[in-house]
Amino acid sequence: MLQKKICMLGGFAVGKTSLVRRFVQSIFSETYLTTVGVKIDKKSVVLPDKTVDLILWDLAGEDDIGSFRVSYVRGATGLVLVVDGTRAATLAVALTLRERVEAEFGPMPFVLLFNKSDLADRWAIPDSDIDGLRQLGWQIYLTSALSGECVDDAFRQLASMVTE
């Protein structure tokens, strides 16, 4: 059985839990419910040459990055970095979390999701910033857990990256 541990990382209320729920159960709730500790979900992804079970660790998005427990990430093979596109400061949070994880466990594949793309009128991230990150060769998706836009694409991309 091929299974891979994936960690969802990002500031609080960026939509990590909602993205997992959209991806695993195809549902979305407008109600914000903060995650404490970690929730674990599983979803099979069928790739052209294999099927992989993604074990999704939905980690609490800390208000204070210092209190993030890196040890949860032990054993992970990939990261989903989540940014709230309507809150510019959450980009720095996601990038810092990734740095902390890589300092502990070394580099690992990741996708970067700018979530809440349905809230276009409140969008706070300039296109130029996103293009700049794309030029680093990063896999970047503008997702909406509400509409489901690009959510499957992002997880499937990561699934193929971690099984290469």
Next chain:
Amino acid sequence: MHGLPREVRSWIFNFFYREHSVAYLKIDAELCIAAKGGNLKHYGLSSLRTGKPVADQLEFMEGLLPCPELPFHMAMVELPGGRVADLHLFADNDCVWLLFLDATAERDNRQRLQQKAYEMTLLQERERQLNEKLRSTNEALRESQEGLSREYQRAETLLLNILPASIAERLKAHEQIADNHAEVSVLFADIVGFTERARSVGAVTTLAILNYFFKVADQLSERYGCEKIKTIGDCVMVVAGLPAARSDHAEALAHYALELREAGMRERFAGVPLRLRIGIHSGPIVAGVIGKKRFAYDLWGDTVNLASRIQTSAEPDEIRISDATHTLLGPDFACDPLEETELRGTGRVRMWRLRA
């Protein structure tokens, strides 16, 4: 624990065991479940099978073993069954023990507090964003208002350049402009031999000549309270006595004419001064604005026609005035009588030459 009486130890053990629904797994070196026990049912894990790989049966164990940093603690892990457990891993020779301690109540408490705190923070962030947006919207509004008022002032200035101020005011109030003025003086002036000269000096000098001539005409209009009505080629038309009536309209234009002639002689273009032909006549006219998009304030009537004819009949450097204007000027302005002359469309006319 060793310093405690047996009864106390036993009570603490039972209390902790019950409260935290303690369960355990023993995992061998092959990462299979070697033993299990405690309240596994509480976590929905009764069906775990010994002798089988632990990661196949407990997804969250994927990748965790072998773990170089034992003992290892993960707080508040929500299991697929919904229970929340604190997980403790510690080593025992080749094996690893995995303890489950229930933390569902603690997690729920923490969640209630954290929910409030985060909701508050989100509201504050949103408030900041909205305030920022309000500020920038106000800023943009202010800028566009300023731009608008600049545009308005520009339009105003343009309008004042082509119309007398009082006429412009009335026009903005959508008034129809057609006024009778009983007593005004009208002046025409043009440059002697302009057409031939323009041909010989070229476009740049021609433009410089016209620019100079009309600029002086504008400056003198301002000085003597006259209105430059229009220019036709190298000819300028000026009126005194409107829009506001004045009794000294003839004098004003006489001064105007003398200075205009003076200014022409003063300046040289390609070495040659400007020689003017100037004519003035006084009488009643009709003034009004015609046109909807391109406004033109203009004068009509016999007085205008005669003034034009007198000007055409003037000699180079001459200021030729009608008898009516001469009468208005009185003795302060020295004039030489001219012979009665036949003018086109008017018959024989008595005229005067204004002396310097």
